[in-house]
Amino acid sequence: MPHSTDPTQQSQIEQLLQFLSFPSISADRAYADHLIECAEWLLQKFDSLGLAATLHKTAGHPIIVARTPPRPDLRTVLIYGHYDVQPVDPLALWDSAPFDPHIVDEVVFARGATDNKGQILAHILGVEEALKKGPLPVNLIFLIEGEEEIGSPHLGAFLEENKAELATDVVAISDTGMIAPGVPTFTYGLRGVAALEIELTGPAVDLHSGIYGGTVANPATALARLLATLHQPDGTVAIEGFYDDVDPLQDWERTAWAALPLKPEDFVSLTGVTELFGEPGYTALERVWARPTAEVNGIGGGYQGEGSKTVIPSRAFAKLTFRLVPRQSPEKILALAQAHLEKNLPPGVTLAVHPGHSGSSYVVDPHSADGLAAQRALENTFGATVALVREGGSIPIVQNFKDILGADTLLLGLALPDCRAHSPNENFPLANFFAGIRLNQELLRQLAGTT
Amino acid sequence: MPHSTDPTQQSQIEQLLQFLSFPSISADRAYADHLIECAEWLLQKFDSLGLAATLHKTAGHPIIVARTPPRPDLRTVLIYGHYDVQPVDPLALWDSAPFDPHIVDEVVFARGATDNKGQILAHILGVEEALKKGPLPVNLIFLIEGEEEIGSPHLGAFLEENKAELATDVVAISDTGMIAPGVPTFTYGLRGVAALEIELTGPAVDLHSGIYGGTVANPATALARLLATLHQPDGTVAIEGFYDDVDPLQDWERTAWAALPLKPEDFVSLTGVTELFGEPGYTALERVWARPTAEVNGIGGGYQGEGSKTVIPSRAFAKLTFRLVPRQSPEKILALAQAHLEKNLPPGVTLAVHPGHSGSSYVVDPHSADGLAAQRALENTFGATVALVREGGSIPIVQNFKDILGADTLLLGLALPDCRAHSPNENFPLANFFAGIRLNQELLRQLAGTT
Numbered sequence A, B: 001m002p003h004s005t006d007p008t009q010q011s012q013i014e015q016l017l018q019f020l021s022f023p024s025i026s027a028d029r030a031y032a033d034h035l036i037e038c039a040e041w042l043l044q045k046f047d048s049l050g051l052a053a054t055l056h057k058t059a060g061h062p063i064i065v066a067r068t069p070p071r072p073d074l075r076t077v078l079i080y081g082h083y084d085v086q087p088v089d090p091l092a093l094w095d096s097a098p099f100d101p102h103i104v105d106e107v108v109f110a111r112g113a114t115d116n117k118g119q120i121l122a123h124i125l126g127v128e129e130a131l132k133k134g135p136l137p138v139n140l141i142f143l144i145e146g147e148e149e150i151g152s153p154h155l156g157a158f159l160e161e162n163k164a165e166l167a168t169d170v171v172a173i174s175d176t177g178m179i180a181p182g183v184p185t186f187t188y189g190l191r192g193v194a195a196l197e198i199e200l201t202g203p204a205v206d207l208h209s210g211i212y213g214g215t216v217a218n219p220a221t222a223l224a225r226l227l228a229t230l231h232q233p234d235g236t237v238a239i240e241g242f243y244d245d246v247d248p249l250q251d252w253e254r255t256a257w258a259a260l261p262l263k264p265e266d267f268v269s270l271t272g273v274t275e276l277f278g279e280p281g282y283t284a285l286e287r288v289w290a291r292p293t294a295e296v297n298g299i300g301g302g303y304q305g306e307g308s309k310t311v312i313p314s315r316a317f318a319k320l321t322f323r324l325v326p327r328q329s330p331e332k333i334l335a336l337a338q339a340h341l342e343k344n345l346p347p348g349v350t351l352a353v354h355p356g357h358s359g360s361s362y363v364v365d366p367h368s369a370d371g372l373a374a375q376r377a378l379e380n381t382f383g384a385t386v387a388l389v390r391e392g393g394s395i396p397i398v399q400n401f402k403d404i405l406g407a408d409t410l411l412l413g414l415a416l417p418d419c420r421a422h423s424p425n426e427n428f429p430l431a432n433f434f435a436g437i438r439l440n441q442e443l444l445r446q447l448a449g450t451t
Helices: A007-020 A029-049 A113-133 A155-161 A219-227 A251-258 A264-271 A284-290 A330-343 A369-382 A396-405 A430-448 B007-020 B029-049 B113-133 B155-161 B219-227 B251-258 B264-271 B284-290 B330-343 B369-382 B396-405 B430-449
Strands: A052-056 A063-067 A076-082 A102-104 A107-109 A139-145 A170-173 A185-190 A192-201 A293-302 A315-324 A350-359 A387-391 A408-412 A427-429 B052-056 B063-067 B076-082 B102-104 B107-109 B139-145 B170-173 B185-190 B192-201 B293-302 B315-324 B350-359 B387-391 B408-412 B427-429
Touching: A007 A029, A007 A107, A007 A113, A007 A430, A029 A052, A029 A063, A029 A113, A076 A113, A076 A396, A076 A430, A107 A113, A107 A430, A113 A139, A113 A427, A113 A430, A155 A396, A170 A396, A170 A430, A185 A369, A192 A219, A192 A330, A219 A293, A219 A315, A219 B219, A219 B293, A251 A284, A251 A387, A264 A284, A284 A387, A293 B219, A315 A330, A330 A350, A369 A408, A369 A430, A396 A408, A408 A430, A427 A430, B007 B029, B007 B107, B007 B113, B007 B430, B029 B052, B029 B063, B029 B113, B076 B113, B076 B396, B076 B430, B107 B113, B107 B430, B113 B139, B113 B427, B113 B430, B155 B396, B170 B396, B170 B430, B185 B369, B192 B219, B192 B330, B219 B293, B219 B315, B251 B284, B251 B387, B264 B284, B284 B387, B315 B330, B330 B350, B369 B408, B369 B430, B396 B408, B408 B430, B427 B430
Parallel strands: A076 A139, A076 A170, A170 A408, A185 A387, B076 B139, B076 B170, B170 B408, B185 B387
Antiparallel strands: A052 A063, A063 A139, A102 A107, A107 A427, A185 A408, A192 A315, A192 A350, A293 A315, A293 B293, B052 B063, B063 B139, B102 B107, B107 B427, B185 B408, B192 B315, B192 B350, B293 B315
């Protein structure tokens, strides 16, 4: 173990490698026993720290809850994480076996290294270190599930059923990213999402385009015409009322984001596009973090094979999602979208609209007492100014914590942009792992003092 | 054999059932030996008539050529047909085995009954009847191939190689339809076709629509915007210059077609649409037979499965075909389309255009000497006024005959609208079969006199 001469750090690394060696792939039921083994390993770890830990069976994979003895005079912090991991395909692209974790140049490579085993274990080991010095300054609850990578299908019901036991003042999660190496990052906003699928139907079956072309509307053409009405040519969403409830960007946000080490050209190189495109009047970062969108996620209809087949398709479909920002309601946006689609439907086809999943956007005030505490913890841990960011994606469990437990969530991510979560050669720098161990102690200390 | 008490007709029916019993499916190489058997059966039939018949091997299925001894004082007529048939799937939808032909209510049911064995055999048996009475009034060449249902891949080269031997004044084909039972139908025009596939590319890989939505152009959205520029809202093609070379409909055509027993409501019931749609100022029939179109035959990009996946697709494609009418050049239309697509390309994506197959439209003057001869033959055979029609589809071999042999083609179809060519329960009424035998003799007689 050449990575540290400190025996405590050596032991922490060994525990990380053990935790990473469980192939806890939640998406594949064939791995179910490995998830149970992994959950039991956590249970044992919490037992060894003297926390009251329980393994809760669900219809899927178990949930672990561990807690310090409650003291009514202390604030309560719930730290959420997950021990399940993404599948490993394509295996051929890994430089080493995904569940045989090993360390190269102070970076550990394994499936789950960054998402989320490395980050949640740092919190557990932070508590272990703190407990050696004395009792924690807060009541602490660990909630660690095994189904995050498959959409947390049983977590909402579990929160409802155990609402009293899980009551907390605030939630902390380390499952997001740092904007750049060495830049501590506090994520204070997430976009919401609303999905719908549309289907246009014309003729009863695919028709010969020679025999019938010219007499009937073509559903693929009609779909194109309909989707083309969703945006203005400049990329602005053209649905009436779409922007009505959008919270404008604050001046301090625009100033802070402009100073971040994430430039428009970075989006070009990250995505491989020839040029950026989007709503005028906003930077690329502002568009992703604070502006709503309408995206076509999939489109299809008619002949899909090689060469050509001269048909008029019977039907064509599109899968749409809207990314939403604070104060936009998913239900209202879906209703506005449906009205827009019905109003702009070309003649000769019929429209079916199927609403899909949706989730609200989320924002926590970074200048609230807990927001500031989280930022102090990050700054003390990394010795650098904290980046205040939002993310363009959605984390539905954050809304669950708000709705069911009534608690805000602090997102203190430790993943670097090249940690390859969900991809081959997932990795986590040991420096970030040890930073996470320190961050946990700083965070609990800072949150203890806020009321 | 209760269908006829006439021994000649009994024998003709028996020969039809024999011809139909060969499973001569050209698309499936497993049936190759059956195609050879079927071709040899034809060879034997022509031998028995005293015609000089040869079986020509190709890289695919054989071509049969049979001819009367050439006399320089007679005109030459080439009758084209094919002995190959479409596959039979879905077999479960057939009421009886497709290669066990049988007769119900004076209609023969079998794969190939109408397309094209019933029709080409009628011509052969017509010649047999005529030869009993004396020499034919024309030099006759039968050209019968085994690859029509797979696009005649070897016929063009065969025509080139045997141009001198196949020299003819006119070509006749019975492989099109009658507009209604009892209505003799002369098809004097076909639409051409020009195909192209377009592909729009944005990001290098599918992107997370939360993390990147708003910064980059979405190729599926861009494709919709681009395809939406192909037409005016009323269905007119919006490509500049698209209609420049279109021959206008003649007054006599509009009058004649308006009188045909094929009404707009028939297109509604045939296609299952809620309403017809197309270029204003023309009837449904006029739009299909005499107006060019731009159709999206297939469209695709991004997520195609159940539910939703929040991606910005890396690419999206569309397969387009243009149906063309006389004097439109496929090459020119493809060039105009490409220029239109490049000009209207939305920002942030790159366009690739892949031209596909193309074929010219075809028209023969129905008031030419041969056109009038064909109509007299039809009228004398059926004892009814001939319908003058065009078809919306394309028959590329007709253009081959024009380009390589320099001969016009007369299309004298015997199929009824419910003969189910290419579909389960394909059938051909014996009345049409016997009419075809008479038609052949009328046709050769009428064509003999025209110069």
